[in-house]
Amino acid sequence: MADATEAVDHTLNNPDTLTKYKAAADISHKVLETVTGWCVEGAKIVELCQRGDRLLGEEVAKVYKGKKLAKGIAHPTTVSPSAYVTPYTPLTTDAEEAETTLKAGEIIKIQLGAQIDGFGTIVCDSIVIPSSVNKNDEMPGRQADLLLATYYASELLLRLMMPPGMLASGTDEEKKKAQSDKPVSQSKMTQLLDKVVKSYGCSLVENTTSWVFDRNEIEGKKKIILAPGEGQRGEGIPEVGEVWGVEVGVSLGSGKLKTLSNRPTLHRRTTTTYGLKRPSSRATLSEIKQKFGLFPFSLRQLEDERAGKIGVVECVRGGVVRQYEVVGDKDSEPVARLLTTIALTKNGIVRLAAPPSPDLEKFKTDKKITDEEILKILEQPIAKSTGAKSKNKKKKKKPAKKAENEEEGESSEEE
CATH class of the missing domain: 1.10.10.10 (Winged helix-like DNA-binding domain superfamily/Winged helix DNA-binding domain)
Structure with a gap:
């Protein structure tokens, strides 16, 4: 029996692996949507976290019934207030923090995840707590700047992570030439993403890290560090067959960090x-x-x-x-984060667990991306078309005429 277990292929070459990732992702999406709906002015953060975890447990229990495999929570529900950078989850026994509530108009980060057989899918979204200012779901001024900067930085990073020539078309010679290009370096990633966020008067959050995911492991040997601080550096480049947790953090301040006085929980x-x-x-x-x-x-x-x-x-x-220390923005300015779990397949990037695509027409700002190199990259698809029509036909606001075509539709039949 032990030999048979050893022989199981847990990579994306095994279709069952992608199936389990997708099952976990469906749960992560469902719970994220529900928790988002609970986030209103006056809601206690600790209660939101507790309810989110209960829902994660209930949903995980519904799948793979009767199968002898581990399943559960890949990341507990966390709800981080405006200037907090790291996931925040207070305790009921810390009286003062247990009373922390959401404030109207603040930008919060919701992070959570489910795992099936050790295949974890974690997702983080940033939302604005409804208030009289944004009661029609419109995002005015600096809120719009921050959320747009984070959204486009995330979309750009996904495209920069694709191995050279992954989606190349044309003659064999043209494909070969595209595949011979060097992968984008991490310093180049930081440079380009910095241009994106600066377009909106924002800053990248220092040491924002994306990790390769393995079975039972969400911090693998490879990592990408954006805006690295002194002595920090990422290691390795993304390759086909890998799963990554791709994170972007953006601040309305300098993006520098400070450790907060909260108990690490x-x-x-x-x-x-x-x-x-x-x-x-x-x-x-x-x-x-x-x-x-x-x-x-x-x-x-x-x-x-x-x-x-x-x-x-x-x-x-x-x-x-x-x-995990509780870390916040050094200037106490609002921070937004997005985290997407992706699979790099032979047909491109599959968004396994991803924050919902925003309706960009709701964002009211006069700022936009003008850098031609970045606009060109943002127009690129992240996966080959499978012939299925894109489900996401929302009109995109223009800083980038991005083809997010088939971003998720291409998530099937890929290994």
Whole structure:
């Protein structure tokens, strides 16, 4: 039996792998849409996170019934206030933070994800809490600038990640020439994305990182770091057959970071081994292994939140658990983030879990992208047409005459 297990191909060459990714993505989309609807003025963030996680669990339980495979939450529901950069999930036992509510007109980030058999799909969207100013869903002024900058930066990054010649057409010689081009370097990615956000008077968030995803792993060996700080650098280039979590963060301020005073509540187990001395620490680690594997979790998801807050301390100190510090914009300016889980296939990019495409006609700003090189890249499709008509025919506002043609329609039959 062990040999048979070893022989299973968990790459995208196995159609079952893509099927599981898509099943997880369907759940991520459904829960994101529902949580978005709950986000109104006065809603408590901790309650939104709790409800989102319950819904994730309920939806995951409906699929692959009777199958002996692990499934669950790939990323707990987090709702990050305006100037917060990292995913935020307060605890019910931290009285002050448990009272944190959403404010009318603020830009928040909702992040969550489901996993089936270790294949995780994480998605993050940025929305504006309804207010009298944007009651008709229109985004005025600086809100529009920030959301447009983030949207176009994300669309550009996807196209820059495509291996050279992936969608090349023409003669064999022309295809070969296109495939011989060098992949876009990470410094070039930062340079081009910086131009996009500067068009809207915004800045890239420092050290925004995209990771290659593997089975049971959302921070693989390869990573792309945008606007890297001192001593930071990405490693590796995207290749066909890989799944990536592609993230873009944009700020109305400088994009520089500061660590906030909030308790770190988001954690993830590492592969480090360490002899924990305290029984409470060992009990906490045992629960983490059983419930979450190597996926991120919030301390509020533990059976006893108070005991978990104590037990996790030695786990972090010993390196068996990593804690994610709560980080915000240094200037306390609003930040927007988008995170899309994609598969790089022979037919192009498949958006597995992605934030919904905005109706760009709702964004009211006089700013736009004028750089010809960027506009040309944004016009490129991200996948080959399969002959199916695009489902997304929304009119796009012009900074970029982007062909988002068949962006999702091409998500089938790709390995």
